[in-house]
Amino acid sequence: MNMIKALFRRELRSYFATPVAYVFIVIFLVLMGTFTFYLGGFYERGQADLQPFFSFHPWLYLFLVPAIAMRLWAEERKTGSIELLMTLPITAWQAVLGKYLAAWAFTGIALMLTFPIWITVNYLGDPDNGVIFAAYVGSFLMAGGFLAIGACVSAITRNQVIAFVITVVVSFGFLLSGFPMVLDLFSGWAPQAIVDGVASLSFLTHFASISKGVIDLRDLIYFALLIAAFLYANTIVLQWKQAD
């Protein structure tokens, strides 16, 4: 536990030691605002809720979270610091978790900095803050899902651009797995059970129910399992690279 804490602290401090953190947070907030007010029609809808705000989160995460995740392992491999890290007395699990949790906490910080929109909607009307809280939880979990995919992909390559592109593609697949463009890949040949299985993997479906204020245990378990599966794959990739 202490190891994970030490790794977590080092990672999180590193974000703020470089411009990465500030650039990311500023762009994240600017895009969130733009999407909510212009594309989402926040005022025009005349409703005191944050639906237009949250509905763009999956699409923003699709590009912004891979940008955070791409450096997790690819950069360590590039600079060679991975050799230092992995010969310290820590397990692969501790390294994976410490790094992942720091990146997740960082996206959490960025997400929390959107609080002015919550203040705004409370000032303008009388929204259901329970729904808003649930949607924040759902958004944070979804960011964690994207991040776990990105962390795993980042461990495969030393090239951050490749890590970014592959993560975006894989994440896009998960995002839209409930929609025809992904399902049609399977429906032609696979049995219905598999098609249903793929359809149930969709980020959008699971996020949609949480963001409406329904915290269903199945949605929470879905994100938890997804994150666990990709982090497990991450440790496998590290061990596989060690033997390579």
Added chain:
Amino acid sequence: MIKIDGLTKRYGQHTVVDNLSFECSTGEVLGFLGPNGAGKSTTMKMVTGFVAPSSGHASVCGHDIGSDALQARRKMGYLPEGAPCYPEMTPRSFLEFIADIRELSGEKRKQRLDEVIGRLHLEPVLGQSIDTLSKGFKRRVGLAQAILHDPEVLILDEPTDGLDPNQKHEVRQLIQSMAKDKLIIISTHILEEVEAVCSRVIIIASGRILADDTPHNLAARSRYHNAVRLTAPDAGSIDQIATAIAGLPSVSTTESDRQQLSITAIAKSGCKDAEVLRQVSQLIAEKDWNIGGLQLESGKLDEVFREITGGAHA
């Protein structure tokens, strides 16, 4: 104590480290010597557990690096090739991070941090990001990280690469000062370094051990071992002196260098230490030559190195 048994690493068809076995124990400074690409770094990566061997075992202080990696790593300090660090960190926060991972706490932690910072003269750059440091400072941060927990076993991959002569000297002094109660393995291709710090040398090429001996014994394999070099008074007399020396019973042949005016008398194999020197100085006294300088050669390690690893270059 490090025990390496049949360590092998293959990448595809290419065997980088080929069935390497050796043991070494506390108090030794083992120099790992070999041409570039000989498998030095790969061997070190396997001993520290960064790379898994294709076959064979390595254990550190009785802990197998494969099955008991954490214990083995706790006993080790490792400076990887090129001394990679986290460039955005400062030496202070980097060393504090290593102290956390090494589970140093309280008074001990403070004392160890102060000691390595002092020993490696890192005070002036503690608050600067590692990115902006000179190569010499970066290397010293890497060394500080490796010795922070006062490990029993220290593995240093090219610790003086890229340092200036003063810094090299300092790092060698540091290694010597720690040598007594540790096992230190350094890899290098700088021969003077081996002579300066190592108590034992393993020469490898193409992943195989070609020689395993003390630097002194290795140098003794040189044809220049026990040779005598003298400086002739002028170019005119050089041939005459060389012929006379070549006639001595302990001398097998002589080599002359007209530019430097030097003559090297090479000893016959099996002749006693300093026998050539005795005979040559006797001859000089007899003939009353005006000799500029006279010195006994212990052997040239670089020549032995070239001879031993010659096959790998050809």
